[in-house]
Amino acid sequence: DQQVKQNSPSLSVQEGRISILNCDYTNSMFDYFLWYKKYPAEGPTFLISISSIKDKNEDGRFTVFLNKSAKHLSLHIVPSQPGDSAVYFCAAIRMNFGNEKLTFGTGTRLTIIP
Protein backbone atom coordinates (compact mmCIF):
# COMPACT_ATOMS: atom_id res chain seq x y z
CA ASP A 1 0.00 0.00 0.00
CA GLN A 2 1.87 3.03 -1.31
CA GLN A 3 0.67 5.93 0.85
CA VAL A 4 2.90 8.48 -0.88
CA LYS A 5 3.18 8.35 -4.66
CA GLN A 6 5.41 10.06 -7.16
CA ASN A 7 4.09 9.02 -10.53
CA SER A 8 6.82 10.59 -12.65
CA PRO A 9 10.08 8.64 -12.38
CA SER A 10 11.98 11.30 -14.32
CA LEU A 11 11.74 14.89 -15.50
CA SER A 12 13.98 17.00 -17.75
CA VAL A 13 13.87 20.80 -17.63
CA GLN A 14 15.83 23.49 -19.41
CA GLU A 15 18.13 25.58 -17.22
CA GLY A 16 16.40 28.77 -16.12
CA ARG A 17 12.90 27.36 -16.51
CA ILE A 18 10.56 26.18 -13.77
CA SER A 19 10.72 22.60 -12.52
CA ILE A 20 7.51 21.18 -11.07
CA LEU A 21 7.63 17.90 -9.17
CA ASN A 22 4.38 16.27 -8.09
CA CYS A 23 3.36 14.01 -5.25
CA ASP A 24 0.06 12.41 -4.21
CA TYR A 25 -0.83 10.83 -0.91
CA THR A 26 -3.66 8.72 0.42
CA ASN A 27 -3.51 9.12 4.22
CA SER A 28 -5.38 12.23 5.37
CA MET A 29 -3.79 11.92 8.84
CA PHE A 30 -0.36 13.12 7.73
CA ASP A 31 0.76 16.22 9.68
CA TYR A 32 3.75 17.38 7.64
CA PHE A 33 5.01 16.92 4.11
CA LEU A 34 8.66 17.22 3.19
CA TRP A 35 10.86 17.20 0.14
CA TYR A 36 14.30 15.63 0.17
CA LYS A 37 16.99 15.87 -2.48
CA LYS A 38 19.43 13.04 -3.07
CA TYR A 39 22.69 12.94 -4.98
CA PRO A 40 24.29 9.60 -5.92
CA ALA A 41 26.13 7.86 -3.06
CA GLU A 42 24.85 10.41 -0.53
CA GLY A 43 22.00 10.34 1.94
CA PRO A 44 18.84 12.37 1.30
CA THR A 45 19.13 16.05 2.24
CA PHE A 46 16.16 17.95 3.65
CA LEU A 47 14.97 20.68 1.30
CA ILE A 48 11.67 22.15 2.43
CA SER A 49 8.56 21.17 4.36
CA ILE A 50 4.97 22.25 4.82
CA SER A 51 2.53 21.76 7.65
CA SER A 52 -0.81 20.17 6.78
CA ILE A 53 -2.55 23.34 7.98
CA LYS A 54 -0.87 25.50 5.34
CA ASP A 55 -1.16 25.58 1.58
CA LYS A 56 2.15 27.16 0.61
CA ASN A 57 5.68 27.46 1.91
CA GLU A 58 8.48 29.27 0.16
CA ASP A 59 12.24 29.21 0.67
CA GLY A 60 14.32 31.00 -1.91
CA ARG A 61 13.96 29.26 -5.26
CA PHE A 62 11.87 26.47 -3.74
CA THR A 63 8.12 26.61 -3.11
CA VAL A 64 5.91 23.77 -1.95
CA PHE A 65 2.16 23.85 -2.53
CA LEU A 66 -0.32 21.65 -0.69
CA ASN A 67 -3.85 20.89 -1.91
CA LYS A 68 -5.44 18.91 0.90
CA SER A 69 -8.75 18.32 -0.85
CA ALA A 70 -6.91 16.68 -3.74
CA LYS A 71 -4.30 15.05 -1.45
CA HIS A 72 -1.64 16.50 -3.71
CA LEU A 73 1.51 18.50 -3.23
CA SER A 74 4.05 19.92 -5.59
CA LEU A 75 7.54 21.35 -5.44
CA HIS A 76 8.36 24.29 -7.70
CA ILE A 77 11.97 25.21 -8.41
CA VAL A 78 12.51 28.48 -10.20
CA PRO A 79 14.80 29.22 -11.87
CA SER A 80 16.18 25.70 -12.32
CA GLN A 81 19.95 25.36 -12.12
CA PRO A 82 22.31 22.52 -13.18
CA GLY A 83 23.07 21.78 -9.50
CA ASP A 84 19.40 20.94 -9.02
CA SER A 85 19.89 17.72 -10.99
CA ALA A 86 19.21 14.99 -8.43
CA VAL A 87 16.53 12.56 -7.27
CA TYR A 88 13.75 14.27 -5.33
CA PHE A 89 11.74 12.38 -2.76
CA CYS A 90 8.41 13.46 -1.38
CA ALA A 91 7.80 12.30 2.20
CA ALA A 92 5.11 12.60 4.85
CA ILE A 93 5.01 12.44 8.63
CA ARG A 94 2.24 11.50 11.00
CA MET A 95 3.33 12.82 14.39
CA ASN A 96 3.21 10.15 17.08
CA PHE A 97 4.74 11.02 20.48
CA GLY A 98 7.93 12.38 18.96
CA ASN A 99 8.28 9.60 16.40
CA GLU A 100 8.69 11.52 13.18
CA LYS A 101 8.67 8.42 11.00
CA LEU A 102 8.85 9.38 7.33
CA THR A 103 6.85 7.68 4.60
CA PHE A 104 8.61 8.26 1.29
CA GLY A 105 7.54 8.21 -2.32
CA THR A 106 9.63 6.40 -4.92
CA GLY A 107 11.37 9.54 -6.15
CA THR A 108 11.61 11.63 -9.30
CA ARG A 109 14.93 12.04 -11.09
CA LEU A 110 15.26 15.67 -12.18
CA THR A 111 17.72 16.52 -14.94
CA ILE A 112 18.44 20.17 -15.70
CA ILE A 113 19.61 20.66 -19.25
CA PRO A 114 22.18 23.46 -19.68
Add this chain to the structure above:
Amino acid sequence: GAGVSQSPRYKVAKRGQDVALRCDPISGHVSLFWYQQALGQGPEFLTYFQNEAQLDKSGLPSDRFFAERPEGSVSTLKIQRTQQEDSAVYLCASSLALQGRGYTFGSGTRLTVV
Protein backbone atom coordinates in the same frame (compact mmCIF):
# COMPACT_ATOMS: atom_id res chain seq x y z
CA GLY B 1 30.53 15.20 14.81
CA ALA B 2 29.36 17.52 12.08
CA GLY B 3 27.12 14.98 10.43
CA VAL B 4 25.72 11.46 10.69
CA SER B 5 28.49 8.95 10.04
CA GLN B 6 27.84 5.40 8.87
CA SER B 7 30.27 2.52 8.49
CA PRO B 8 31.16 0.61 6.50
CA ARG B 9 30.18 2.47 3.31
CA TYR B 10 30.04 -0.80 1.39
CA LYS B 11 29.60 -4.36 2.59
CA VAL B 12 29.53 -7.55 0.57
CA ALA B 13 28.24 -10.53 2.50
CA LYS B 14 27.82 -14.14 1.52
CA ARG B 15 24.30 -15.46 1.94
CA GLY B 16 23.89 -16.75 5.47
CA GLN B 17 26.55 -14.47 6.93
CA ASP B 18 25.77 -12.07 9.81
CA VAL B 19 26.49 -8.35 9.34
CA ALA B 20 26.62 -5.33 11.64
CA LEU B 21 26.14 -1.78 10.39
CA ARG B 22 27.16 1.17 12.53
CA CYS B 23 25.70 4.65 12.86
CA ASP B 24 27.27 7.61 14.68
CA PRO B 25 24.55 10.27 14.99
CA ILE B 26 25.07 13.99 15.41
CA SER B 27 26.17 14.66 18.97
CA GLY B 28 23.23 15.45 21.23
CA HIS B 29 20.57 14.21 18.86
CA VAL B 30 17.96 12.33 20.84
CA SER B 31 16.14 10.62 18.00
CA LEU B 32 17.71 8.03 15.70
CA PHE B 33 16.12 6.28 12.75
CA TRP B 34 17.09 3.42 10.45
CA TYR B 35 15.72 3.17 6.91
CA GLN B 36 16.19 0.61 4.14
CA GLN B 37 16.34 1.75 0.51
CA ALA B 38 16.04 -0.90 -2.18
CA LEU B 39 17.14 -0.11 -5.71
CA GLY B 40 14.74 2.24 -7.45
CA GLN B 41 12.61 2.74 -4.35
CA GLY B 42 12.23 5.36 -1.68
CA PRO B 43 13.65 4.75 1.80
CA GLU B 44 11.44 2.62 4.03
CA PHE B 45 11.29 2.97 7.80
CA LEU B 46 12.84 0.20 9.88
CA THR B 47 13.09 1.38 13.48
CA TYR B 48 13.22 4.43 15.77
CA PHE B 49 15.12 5.17 18.99
CA GLN B 50 14.62 7.94 21.48
CA ASN B 51 17.88 7.96 23.44
CA GLU B 52 18.51 4.29 24.25
CA ALA B 53 14.85 3.26 24.08
CA GLN B 54 13.67 1.54 20.92
CA LEU B 55 10.17 2.99 20.65
CA ASP B 56 9.16 1.66 17.26
CA LYS B 57 10.47 -1.39 15.45
CA SER B 58 7.44 -1.96 13.30
CA GLY B 59 9.39 -1.69 10.05
CA LEU B 60 11.93 -4.44 10.74
CA PRO B 61 11.15 -7.02 8.02
CA SER B 62 11.90 -10.13 10.06
CA ASP B 63 13.36 -11.37 13.33
CA ARG B 64 16.72 -11.60 11.55
CA PHE B 65 16.94 -7.82 11.89
CA PHE B 66 17.97 -6.36 15.23
CA ALA B 67 18.93 -2.82 16.23
CA GLU B 68 20.38 -1.40 19.42
CA ARG B 69 21.55 1.90 20.87
CA PRO B 70 22.74 0.92 24.34
CA GLU B 71 24.12 4.28 25.50
CA GLY B 72 21.82 6.56 23.59
CA SER B 73 24.38 7.61 20.99
CA VAL B 74 25.96 5.08 18.56
CA SER B 75 23.55 2.57 17.06
CA THR B 76 24.13 -0.78 15.39
CA LEU B 77 21.81 -2.54 12.96
CA LYS B 78 22.49 -6.26 12.86
CA ILE B 79 21.21 -8.63 10.21
CA GLN B 80 21.55 -12.34 10.88
CA ARG B 81 21.73 -15.04 8.22
CA THR B 82 21.64 -12.52 5.39
CA GLN B 83 19.57 -13.26 2.29
CA GLN B 84 19.70 -11.79 -1.18
CA GLU B 85 16.57 -9.72 -0.59
CA ASP B 86 18.44 -7.90 2.19
CA SER B 87 20.60 -6.21 -0.46
CA ALA B 88 19.89 -2.50 -0.15
CA VAL B 89 21.26 0.78 1.13
CA TYR B 90 20.74 1.14 4.87
CA LEU B 91 20.35 4.76 5.94
CA CYS B 92 20.63 6.15 9.44
CA ALA B 93 19.27 9.55 10.46
CA SER B 94 19.24 11.58 13.65
CA SER B 95 17.32 14.58 14.91
CA LEU B 96 16.32 16.80 17.80
CA ALA B 97 12.61 17.47 18.20
CA LEU B 98 12.02 18.88 14.77
CA GLN B 99 8.30 19.39 14.40
CA GLY B 100 8.38 18.38 10.78
CA ARG B 101 11.53 20.19 9.75
CA GLY B 102 13.26 17.05 8.60
CA TYR B 103 16.23 15.22 9.97
CA THR B 104 19.81 14.57 8.91
CA PHE B 105 20.67 11.39 7.06
CA GLY B 106 24.02 9.70 6.81
CA SER B 107 25.41 8.58 3.46
CA GLY B 108 24.30 5.01 4.06
CA THR B 109 25.80 1.54 3.94
CA ARG B 110 25.32 -0.33 0.68
CA LEU B 111 24.87 -4.02 1.51
CA THR B 112 25.19 -6.58 -1.26
CA VAL B 113 24.41 -10.20 -0.41
CA VAL B 114 25.87 -12.70 -2.87
